[in-house]
Amino acid sequence: MFDLVLEQAKQSGASKVSTINLVIGEMTGVVGDSVRFYLEILGKDSIAEGAAVNIKNIPAQARCHDCQKEFVIAEYQWICPACGSINLEITGGKELFIESIEVN
């Protein structure tokens, strides 16, 4: 992840990365505080030193194949709240990507 940030910054000719915007889905099990901690350590003596890390957390979401309802999975209830079906398609919560970086 850190290499991707540096690579993108370099490509744009930036001298400083001020912000890293990440998107992390709930199902990935990636912990935002740990990511911030690693980036702080990795960033030392690089153009990304001291960059702010914004994390957009995406909850687990699903669509019911039977009644087409789209909903957020609350409290690990993998059941359609409208019709009780378990015939679901997971539509969100598996994201893990860098959305953008802000550079000077």
Add this chain to the structure above:
Amino acid sequence: MEIRVLKNILSANDQIADHNRQLLQENGIYTVNIMASPGAGKTSVIMETVKRLKDKVKIGVIEGDISSNIDAQTVGKTGIPVVQINTGGECHLDASMISSALKNMPLPEIKVLLIENVGNLVCPAEFALGENLKVLVTHTPEGDDKPYKYPLMFNTVDAIIINKIDLLPYVKFNIESFSQKVKSLNGKVKIFPLSCTTGDGIDVWIEWLTRQAISASGSG
């Protein structure tokens, strides 16, 4: 200035996994990534699978562990090629570890590659290795509540083996309730209840695995 990136954080791993997949495909090898918590019976499932298939098809095994070569020694006794990866602390195998291991595997001699991942229900779900099939081994003493606790793993896999069904009278594991939970996370997954101790159910698993490998090779 804001630069849109939209790059998957694991894209570096995915690229190496694609490279592995291509290399394996060129050699006509069907690859299975076997994941589980520690002690569920990954090695036992591999041993039983090798025992039943090794006279019909050439198999190779990659063993992944944090340390030791205990599993490689166990599987090596069957006389098939085995490569041990010691991750030295990492809790999962990644594509570059497999890429290195493949250099030590006699690829032209094998048709099926079984990869035993590190015992863990979290991180292995995230890292593609270049496999055709992802299999999860769960076991009855683990309890039937694991799908909701590790949803990504249960959502990611193609097949789930429920090992140690011989212990069902002694532990709290309801296959029906487990299957319902799995179905809500993954409608397509195949479930194989079996026991590596008694041999019950293993033939059904072997038959299905064989069919998958044959249809992938395009000869069936």
